[in-house]
Amino acid sequence: MTTTLEGIEVLFFDVFGTVVDWRSSVVRELTDLGASLSLSYSDSDWEEFTLEWRRAYLTATKRVGNGSGTANLNVDEMNRENLDKMLSSERWAQLREKLSPEQTAHLNLVWRRLHGWPDSVEGLERLEQKVIIVALSNGNVRLLTEMAKFAGLPWNVIFSAGLFDSYKPDPLVYQRAMKHLSVKPENCAMVAAHDWDIIAAAKQGMKTVYVHRPEEGDVPEVTVRTKQDGGDADFIVHSFLELADLLK
């Protein structure tokens, strides 16, 4: 079997959902917080809270990345704006009333305390032996750095889209990332669990690796196809260990 991952010098990784499991990490902290504050929210309430918070982020970043809007380019701050909006609603009034200012500030930074998927750290460590591994995320640099230290992610380079004054999937973000890594499109690949990220990277000539992650696909699994099948992905993998094997 020939592999189009020959000649790869740099791997760019989407982070939220691709490297770290935001959903269960945030739900777990909220559940613990709810218990410590004796709140009456259920597990599915916390699941809903997490999805609502994530959706607000995703909507704002995509609006910017698609060139159809503006938003705060610092995700720590954007998360706080979105959290404050949620807490001001009736739905989460019980949480608002019990949270101290310090607890609210701490909760907001839960996005710095996300855990990797089971294969993430080992997979990245193996990949880092072979190529340059780069976080290419919409998260701000401080968030991504604290997360890397917390979760043990061995990034060689952390690139926030905010360094380039936009958000993915703006073509500028991929172009600047390649420029500052001095790498040609054919010598790098974008690794992501979301089809829109894969499609945007492929448009810039980058190679692409789609990683299946539970509930991260924006579209049913069957529509993410390899280039061989008329899609945008050079490879479809289910873990970073599988990806590391492709670079042997």
Added chain:
Amino acid sequence: MTTTLEGIEVLFFDVFGTVVDWRSSVVRELTDLGASLSLSYSDSDWEEFTLEWRRAYLTATKRVGNGSGTANLNVDEMNRENLDKMLSSERWAQLREKLSPEQTAHLNLVWRRLHGWPDSVEGLERLEQKVIIVALSNGNVRLLTEMAKFAGLPWNVIFSAGLFDSYKPDPLVYQRAMKHLSVKPENCAMVAAHDWDIIAAAKQGMKTVYVHRPEEGDVPEVTVRTKQDGGDADFIVHSFLELADLLK
């Protein structure tokens, strides 16, 4: 003893001369290259070659950083331009005549293969346990990344001044670095072996640590003073191990 390094969250490091010993690393490679090509240059010729090459870089970056000129913002490329100029001179004609295009390209990337000072890796590893450690260098990202992998430098973040479209000591570089790390001046410090870098960082309100490195000082040792003595440095140290002790 009270230490003004309390409250530090992020340490920014100058790299060339502060973390890595460019002088002996480059001279060593040139000496080996000269021997392999049976050239008649002496050790002091190679020392001179290294200083001339470094001086061309320093002159161009400072011109940009001081707002009085333009230059290539990619140091790998700038080094190549400077190398080609040197090789076209009579002084280095013997080298030019023997170097193949591949050897010239390889020689140009010697700046990616610099070794740390004896205390650098161990010191950075200790510091990385306590704070966020950031390379803040005029080198381009690819150069700094390859160097980190080569020399084992455990950076959390690699910031090239080129990301901010300038060179140190342009105030913008320090301002953007702090902004993207979401850190206030009083909660970070610039660590450098050159007084001009210390002075520029202090002007932005950052704390500063001057590190003595052999032959790196731009001015006689006695003129680099602590703030207590009317200078710009919060601390003067002789190694990163000494610096790590200050953060205990």
